[in-house]
Amino acid sequence: MGVWDEIAEQWSKFRRKPIPELEEFHRxxxxxxxxILDIGCGNCRNLLPFGFxxxxxxxxxxxAKMIEQAQLFTSEYNLKVSLEVGDMVSLPYPDNFFxxxxxxxxxxxxxxxxxxxxxVQEMYRVLKRGGIARVSVWQxxxxxxxxVKWGELKRYYYKxxxxxxxxxxxxxxxxxxxxxxxxxxxxxxQK
Numbered sequence: 422m423g424v425w426d427e428i429a430e431q432w433s434k435f436r437r438k439p440i441p442e443l444e445e446f447h448r449x450x451x452x453x454x455x456x457i458l459d460i461g462c463g464n465c466r467n468l469l470p471f472g473f474x475x476x477x478x479x480x481x482x483x484x485a486k487m488i489e490q491a492q493l494f495t496s497e498y499n500l501k502v503s504l505e506v507g508d509m510v511s512l513p514y515p516d517n518f519f520x521x522x523x524x525x526x527x528x529x530x531x532x533x534x535x536x537x538x539x540x541v542q543e544m545y546r547v548l549k550r551g552g553i554a555r556v557s558v559w560q561x562x563x564x565x566x567x568x569v570k571w572g573e574l575k576r577y578y579y580k581x582x583x584x585x586x587x588x589x590x591x592x593x594x595x596x597x598x599x600x601x602x603x604x605x606x607x608x609x610x611q612k
Contacts, residue, residue: 425483427574429487433494442607446555447471450598458481461525462480462488463490468495469498478500479514480505481506481513482506485506509543510531510536517546522544522554530579551612556608558605594612
């Protein structure tokens with residue numbers, strides 16, 4: 422996985438707390454414990470708000486080194502998380518398996534429209550009917566495509582125009598429950 426394997430340990434030390442907006446997502450949209458998947462999970466920090474509330478936790482990341490960091494991080498908190506090394510365009514889970522999906526700052530790393538479309542289709546496929554997903558991508562970039570530095574290394578980012586991501590989610594079959602454009606572009610969607 423190249424750059425992500427190389428930065429995994431540093432990234433995990435830098436990113437320790439879940440994003441604050443997950444508490445609001447939990448309060449507004451997550452009505453009862455169920456199976457929750459974090460796509461592009463990194464060290465699994467964003468599963469912490471669900472960790473001691475009866476949820477079955479799953480994390481997937483393309484970087485094997487990030488999954489190693491997730492194992493270390495989740496063991497610090499005594500969290501039981503089913504972790505997989507895998508690609509968001511071909512999720513290794515059955516259809517209609519999850520009650521909730523998180524895709525937080527992950528989708529914008531995919532370089533082609535076909536891969537972005539496939540990743541959204543996979544997210545839809547693994548969600549149960551009525552399941553809820555929270556999807557976010559960065560909006561701070563100035564160009565449509567950029568490479569953002571981490572030390573000497575560069576990570577690819579695609580800046581989604583808000584209407585493009587909405588169309589992609591709706592064309593896949595999702596119902597948009599809420600959207601927000603700010604520092605990040607955020608959608609809460611339901612299958």
